Amino acid sequence: MPDRIAPARLCGFITLALQRLGLPPADAAIVAGLMTEAEAQGSDGHGAIRLAPYARRIREGGYNLRPDIRVIQERPAMALLDGDNGFGHLVMHKAAQLAIDKARTCGVGWVGARLSNHAGPASLYARMPLAHDMVGLYFAVGNANHLPPWGGLDMLLSTNPVAVAVPAGEEPPVVLDMATTVAAYGKVKAKAQRGEQMPVGWMIDRLGQPLTDPKRADEGFLMPIGGYKGYGLALVVGLLAGTLNGAAMGREVLDFNKDFRSTTNTGQAILAIDPAAIGDVAAFKTRVDTVIREMRGSERMPGVDRIWLPGEQSHLRRQQSEREGLALPPALLAQLDTVARELDIPTLQSA
Amino acid sequence: MPDRIAPARLCGFITLALQRLGLPPADAAIVAGLMTEAEAQGSDGHGAIRLAPYARRIREGGYNLRPDIRVIQERPAMALLDGDNGFGHLVMHKAAQLAIDKARTCGVGWVGARLSNHAGPASLYARMPLAHDMVGLYFAVGNANHLPPWGGLDMLLSTNPVAVAVPAGEEPPVVLDMATTVAAYGKVKAKAQRGEQMPVGWMIDRLGQPLTDPKRADEGFLMPIGGYKGYGLALVVGLLAGTLNGAAMGREVLDFNKDFRSTTNTGQAILAIDPAAIGDVAAFKTRVDTVIREMRGSERMPGVDRIWLPGEQSHLRRQQSEREGLALPPALLAQLDTVARELDIPTLQSA
Numbered sequence: 163m164p165d166r167i168a169p170a171r172l173c174g175f176i177t178l179a180l181q182r183l184g185l186p187p188a189d190a191a192i193v194a195g196l197m198t199e200a201e202a203q204g205s206d207g208h209g210a211i212r213l214a215p216y217a218r219r220i221r222e223g224g225y226n227l228r229p230d231i232r233v234i235q236e237r238p239a240m241a242l243l244d245g246d247n248g249f250g251h252l253v254m255h256k257a258a259q260l261a262i263d264k265a266r267t268c269g270v271g272w273v274g275a276r277l278s279n280h281a282g283p284a285s286l287y288a289r290m291p292l293a294h295d296m297v298g299l300y301f302a303v304g305n306a307n308h309l310p311p312w313g314g315l316d317m318l319l320s321t322n323p324v325a326v327a328v329p330a331g332e333e334p335p336v337v338l339d340m341a342t343t344v345a346a347y348g349k350v351k352a353k354a355q356r357g358e359q360m361p362v363g364w365m366i367d368r369l370g371q372p373l374t375d376p377k378r379a380d381e382g383f384l385m386p387i388g389g390y391k392g393y394g395l396a397l398v399v400g401l402l403a404g405t406l407n408g409a410a411m412g413r414e415v416l417d418f419n420k421d422f423r424s425t426t427n428t429g430q431a432i433l434a435i436d437p438a439a440i441g442d443v444a445a446f447k448t449r450v451d452t453v454i455r456e457m458r459g460s461e462r463m464p465g466v467d468r469i470w471l472p473g474e475q476s477h478l479r480r481q482q483s484e485r486e487g488l489a490l491p492p493a494l495l496a497q498l499d500t501v502a503r504e505l506d507i508p509t510l511q512s513a
Numbered sequence: 514m515p516d517r518i519a520p521a522r523l524c525g526f527i528t529l530a531l532q533r534l535g536l537p538p539a540d541a542a543i544v545a546g547l548m549t550e551a552e553a554q555g556s557d558g559h560g561a562i563r564l565a566p567y568a569r570r571i572r573e574g575g576y577n578l579r580p581d582i583r584v585i586q587e588r589p590a591m592a593l594l595d596g597d598n599g600f601g602h603l604v605m606h607k608a609a610q611l612a613i614d615k616a617r618t619c620g621v622g623w624v625g626a627r628l629s630n631h632a633g634p635a636s637l638y639a640r641m642p643l644a645h646d647m648v649g650l651y652f653a654v655g656n657a658n659h660l661p662p663w664g665g666l667d668m669l670l671s672t673n674p675v676a677v678a679v680p681a682g683e684e685p686p687v688v689l690d691m692a693t694t695v696a697a698y699g700k701v702k703a704k705a706q707r708g709e710q711m712p713v714g715w716m717i718d719r720l721g722q723p724l725t726d727p728k729r730a731d732e733g734f735l736m737p738i739g740g741y742k743g744y745g746l747a748l749v750v751g752l753l754a755g756t757l758n759g760a761a762m763g764r765e766v767l768d769f770n771k772d773f774r775s776t777t778n779t780g781q782a783i784l785a786i787d788p789a790a791i792g793d794v795a796a797f798k799t800r801v802d803t804v805i806r807e808m809r810g811s812e813r814m815p816g817v818d819r820i821w822l823p824g825e826q827s828h829l830r831r832q833q834s835e836r837e838g839l840a841l842p843p844a845l846l847a848q849l850d851t852v853a854r855e856l857d858i859p860t861l862q863s864a
Contacts, residue, residue, distance in 0.1 A: 235791040239590035240620025242791035269591020270623040272786060311820050314811030326749040336752060338745040370814045388738025394689040394823035397808065398677040401687060405800045406648065406788060412807040435623060437757060440586040440593035449756045456763040457748065460665030463721045469662050472745035
């Protein structure tokens with residue numbers, strides 16, 4: 163069991179690595195902070211594990227390290243950002259701040275982005291309005307296509323995620339962060355590594371039959387949630403986050419795990435809603451508490467210990483990470499050590 | 514096979530019926546127009562079949578027939594409507610117009626409602642911004658709870674629907690209208706009537722086991738799409754459409770098929786997004802056309818004749834209804850005849 167690592171230490175390590183890779187210090191700190199937050203809340207597929215592929219993309223020229231992230235069109239409650247091919251974290255961090263500002267004056271604020279990049283877990287950005295007692299919604303086009311339209315065979319859609327964050331009073335906020343497929347691709351890979359079969363419903367093969375052998379994952383597709391409903395959801399999220407902003411969608415989406423050089427033209431959008439615009443915020447948050455407690459207090463099925471609210475497990479995980487530090491798996495630590503060696507910086511555990 | 518009925522004739526019949534029931538003529542015409550539109554697009558669970566239960570609710574005093582539907586709080590891009598317990602169609606018709614006006618000046622407009630009522634299919638309202646080349650999103654709290662929180666047994670959530678409508682150029686618009694459960698309750702009832710079994714995945718029993726006998730539907734629950742994901746989606750839609758507006762959510766939601774007298778305090782919300790705020794609208798609609806054609810043009814699974822876009826079947830159905838008239842099932846015609854007799858107005862087919 164490796165030592166647990168304080169989030170601040172991981173953040174410092176990633177900041178230094180990104181600086182060595184050429185990011186300006188302030189930008190490196192923002193990206194590292196959000197990657198650490200992803201790790202701390204248990205979004206491990208979007209946390210420190212991304213440092214090595216980000217580094218590779220930087221080296222291969224896939225990023226603009228001095229982006230001019232700017233508003234190119236604007237109305238009082240809406241804006242379009244050009245991310246200038248910078249880190250997605252920087253683009254969406256700016257987008258969220260702008261959406262919050264607009265919501266404060268207009269009630270709601272919608273900010274979309276083109277020429278952005280992978281920005282980590284959707285919940286990071288949906289949660290940003292929470293600090294201002296606002297509701298946040300986030301939509302993104304994923305960075306690799308994993309599903310065909312319903313009944314089709316061509317992989318034209320990503321698992322385009324949606325996240326919604328709603329502030330509560332005494333309770334943790336409700337934070338839903340969901341891809342539009344039953345299982346994430348990372349879960350399929352994990353099953354393959356452990357030599358386990360997948361449950362029926364995760365994937366189908368090219369004949370539409372259930373695919374349960376994760377080693378044959380290349381022969382099939384992830385199943386959208388609710389079948390054609392999940393296909394429809396992935397499509398409209400892509401239209402809102404990609405097509406509306408002039409960002410990549412459908413065949414234009416490139417697989418960022420295979421191509422580290424081309425501009426991804428990733429599209430994302432964020433909506434901030436200010437409950438203060440239409441009522442008393444404290445009363446709203448109390449009503450949210452009531453709903454949360456009703457759900458949690460429901461009679462349970464046999465064998466169910468606890469009813470969880472969306473985002474509650476991540477909330478507990480964040481608290482645990484702060485209290486006890488992060489338990490990074492050995493394979494990830496080894497990967498980070500490799501990055502450290504390549505960049506000639508102290509390793510995470512020696513730093 | 515009964516004669517097909519022109520949509521305008523159905524609309525006239527419903528208008529007259531609602532007037533006889535006490536609605537002002539202008540309000541009766543709006544509600545009838547939207548109910549007819551629901552019927553014409555194939556949303557048959559929300560069309561003419563609702564006239565009888567609406568009539569019963571009017572007679573039992575459940576509606577305010579002279580509502581003062583008004584903005585009670587407002588910012589430039591946001592408003593809260595008090596529906597004053599009027600017909601939901603009237604409340605959301607007004608909400609959509611206001612959201613469109615706000616989007617025209619601010620880029621986006623969000624309008625929520627409290628003290629509204631059942632308003633028919635979600636797509637009706639998400640589609641309203643389309644006529645202004647805008648995107649529409651609609652969220653609603655359903656009027657009866659049909660699912661428990663994930664792992665629970667208490668029915669605390671409705672199949673809270675989401676609808677998203679995106680304008681296209683030469684293609685029909687993309688219109689997604691989905692409940693957050695795998696199957697609608699109406700489909701379960703239809704299976705029971707036909708004496709058929711349900712597929713695994715539609716419902717579970719109180720032990721969490723698949724329930725396939727539709728005659729035992731009362732012993733179980735509708736399955737949310739993607740399991741816990743659909744639960745999360747139903748919850749956040751309810752928070753956005755209900756709790757945010759001070760409308761009913763959770764235990765406060767009453768079953769409008771059982772209680773025809775109490776105020777439902779239904780909550781809904783609509784978001785209009787103006788693509789003109791951030792770019793050229795024609796170029797956007799051309800990009801949407803491209804995405805639509807990519808999906809439709811995908812290689813297909815064996816046995817799949819055609820790949821559908823969300824809303825495409827409803828679009829064709831609307832065209833067919835205009836061209837050939839509506840084919841109302843005999844049971845529905847009989848129900849409408851009963852309403853006509855009770856109100857002493859000409860029956861639909863004799864009118």
